[in-house]
Amino acid sequence: MFILANFFKAIATILDYALSFYMWIVIARAVLSWVSPDPYNPIVRFIHNVTEPVLSQIRKKIPSYFSGIDFSPIYIILAIQFLQIFLVKTLYDFGRFM
Numbered sequence: 577m578f579i580l581a582n583f584f585k586a587i588a589t590i591l592d593y594a595l596s597f598y599m600w601i602v603i604a605r606a607v608l609s610w611v612s613p614d615p616y617n618p619i620v621r622f623i624h625n626v627t628e629p630v631l632s633q634i635r636k637k638i639p640s641y642f643s644g645i646d647f648s649p650i651y652i653i654l655a656i657q658f659l660q661i662f663l664v665k666t667l668y669d670f671g672r673f674m
Contacts, residue, residue: 578674581671581672583671584674588664588671591659595656596656598626599656601627602652
């Protein structure tokens, strides 16, 4: 049973790292929107390609433009925080109490 418990702890840890990494990418996307970066820069293209599918889904479902400011990155960051608090902690506790 301890193998399954360690498996859930490992999944929780990896998911926590992945969510944190994606949150920083979303923050970088928001900062890049304030400046005019070179659109042909590979890093800028990577950040745009990784975040745009999620941000476009948020923009379709929730009106996120208010007076020229795009709030969709804030919604994504709040969703990531919710997943880290609820899902990751639940998986870790599930593995700990097995």
